[in-house]
Amino acid sequence: MPSGLIALLDDVATIAKLAASSVDDIGAAVGKAGSKAAGVVIDDTAVTPRYVTGLTPDRELPIIGKIAVGSLKNKLLVILPVALILSAIAPWAITPILMLGGCYLCFEGAEKLWEKLAGEHEDEAALMECDDPGELEARQVAGAIRTDFILSAEIMVIALSTLDAQGFWLRAFALALVGVVITVAVYGAVGLIVKLDDIGLHMVKRGGSAGRSVGRLMVAGVPKLLSALSGIGTAAMLWVGGQIILHGLEVLHVAEALPHLVHDAAHRGAELIGFWVPVWQWLLTALGGAIVGIVIGAIIVAVLHVLPRRKTVATEGAH
Template identity: 60%
Template structure:
């Protein structure tokens, strides 16, 4: 009997160790997948604040909460099951789907750049057509959740691509952790960003001179911060989109000379500045620039195709 109990305890000990190892594996995989998704996360954070622009300040946080709930639903109820089904039954489709998402990111970024250059206000004009604040809020929230779905799909696909070799349960746990962590990080940051001006105004009204100075500084900083986030987000989309496309070409053995040429040039530049840590940093930057250029080229081609099939409606006089 004692030997049976000892054997049972031995079995429990082994199971506990395996469970602990699995948790460690899931944590490591979650961290790796989340890191790979960083560029899309930056864009998600940069994009979301514009969906509360023009709305009542007291509705900003409730709207962000509505978008965050929509984001969690997107990730856990729709994208997570789809990702697991893809992993189980059609893993060969992961790279093409990633490349389609990369092309979309490149398209979105390139379109934003072209609209900024041409001073195109079409999206703003569409929002101004809303008849009531409630309708405007509904349009903004729906638009944000649609955009989140696309960005979340790319995040989950990137994450899934990093979880090869893991069991289905481990993949599900890691993807759920990635989805929840990214949602909390993105919408927590967005909530703070959109309320910074209110915090600044509150501090500016305080009798303490230091508080007033800090508050005035925050009020002046917020518009610049939002503009900087928009630029960073667009750059991140080009870099991530282009990088995904280049990696996909290598994986599928299609036009491999293109990514090889970019990696080779980046490596040569890194070696030319002396190698070592600084050289590695320069090489990484050169690779990012190369990926961004590739993203801009592909994005530009997609914009041209889309423009042929989506002509803006003429304004009614």
């Protein structure tokens, strides 16, 4: 899927030649599908920790567990069957659906940038005003599962696109494994991240001198890490969304000059730098995708938020 996002593990044609009953087939297909969805996985991992904001430490892991269960239900009970049906009866629809999901990611990223620039944080303010811990928890879980649905759909459809040469049952089983493996990996990482400060406190109280020093660093560093992850999540939404749209334009042969421009600019820029060329090419390609994501996201934010608000203000002023 998104070109330049991550190297593919092997060729589609190689997987297609493997026998559908072989365990090696499943492993190769899962590895390929999971690697191709890695960009959205980064996004998912970076976005999720903010949903435990405002909750007591003893509820953090149970909340993440609830979100993980919701994520698995999203992937296995809704997205998997719909994706398989679409791939069988309307494969042409997969790329446009991916692009719609990419537009949503661009919107989410651009909306967060707009909120920071405008100093508006309506969702966070509403959560902080909630006095009932049970209601706060339910809101956080519901919000996380909604966001996860979009990210999970992107992961599963991107993964499915690498398996279209497989038999139906191989695709179904490989896609289910991708869903389970990615969910465990993402929410396992998220659980570790949000408990790092508790681990640090434990080391401060019970460790030796070296352990106490490391523990103090962990306690002091976790807020900065979570803040950095918030920024990484926003950037990932923009670059992944932008690259999905660029790839879709190329596949659909619509406005192909734009993805070619981004690719060529990244290639030439990396060659001009002259060292670590593959790394710079990846970074510049991601930057190009992020720029496209910002532009598309800004248009959607303007249509949904800024213009209606200005119209309302102008109407109220006239009265």
